[in-house]
Amino acid sequence: MTRERKFSTQELFKATNSLLLRYGYEGFTFSLLAESLDVSRAAIYKYYTNKEELIIDYMVYEMTKMLIDLQEIDQSATFIAQLNELITLIFTYKDIHQILGMVHQFKESSSTIIMEKKEQLGKLHLDMYRYLEGLMIQGKKDKFLRETLSNDVILGCIFQSIAIPNHRGIPEHEWIQSIKDVVCYGIFETK
Amino acid sequence: MTRERKFSTQELFKATNSLLLRYGYEGFTFSLLAESLDVSRAAIYKYYTNKEELIIDYMVYEMTKMLIDLQEIDQSATFIAQLNELITLIFTYKDIHQILGMVHQFKESSSTIIMEKKEQLGKLHLDMYRYLEGLMIQGKKDKFLRETLSNDVILGCIFQSIAIPNHRGIPEHEWIQSIKDVVCYGIFETK
């Protein structure tokens, strides 16, 4: 006994994603969102009482999804194969990494529910970090990764690499290959 | 015959910088700026009629300064020495690179003066790119840089590397060394 919804949570999240990337955290408003979904602003308030709750919910949703995909990488495969899959995966989730950085712009005085979700997000992030750190340790043990580099630098480098701007619009597959290449072998000619 | 100013352009730019980084483009307001400088909001309007003009002026100022510093790098030095200086330089200007990305959040309908400054900024950017591209070409000719990598990928990699988050708070000099290391030699052990 219920009326059909004009917009799904998926559509809400999708619009949230693109508006956040386009206008930034403070530039993102329920007015813009309502316009983009072609519904009244009040309709959105039925599901989320403010933008922080919506955004953090979206972040948790994406991070959970990413973590599931991450854990589906075949751990019995070679290190090289796993690293390849990892970089491709991070690349497909690059939007969320940019958006994740907006948490620090949230108002200090947040409700309990938001503080809880923030903690949950922190846990997801830690889970991801632990998983990746494990992979790095394996990579070092197997003599693929340089022992002298800290895991922070290696992982930081991988995560930043996806944000290198593709100004010339190189086709995605080719571009990812280039990125993997520099990250793995660096910019120097090996003597 | 003039009253002493309560705030210098330097102070204005410094406050603009830190507020932009803290609150983002839309979160940055003249109210926050006035509070931060301990002056009335209207005092700022005497110098800039809106935040876009202030921000773009700040961007042009920083980019000009960076370009001057860049051109002071000794072109007769070895490629390695020049690259070293370049990365250190980009590192000292890392704030402005983050802020520069906010131009795409400016309102579409901007005044003539802003359009002009945007163009000027574009020219400065192009000048910088040309200079850096020259350095990359030299690096390839001298067999330091890998011929197979495009200049876009190499430069993109260098510019992104400065944004790798230093979560553990490694001392700056040590951190920069690590960054240079990964960028130049990659994450892989050389077989």
Added chain:
DNA sequence: AAACAAAATAACACTAGTGTAACTTTATTA
């Protein structure tokens, strides 16, 4: 010390986003 001009402020009208309450629409089910 009177005139002046730049610097700064106070105060106003205006705009846009926020969150809520009362109301209407729509589909289900009893």
Added chain:
DNA sequence: TAATAAAGTTACACTAGTGTTATTTTGTTT
């Protein structure tokens, strides 16, 4: 087909930022 309940809209009061104008402050010059 009348009751019901979720979905959606309209309308209101509230808040915060914007840009401008009139006025005051402050230091210099003649």
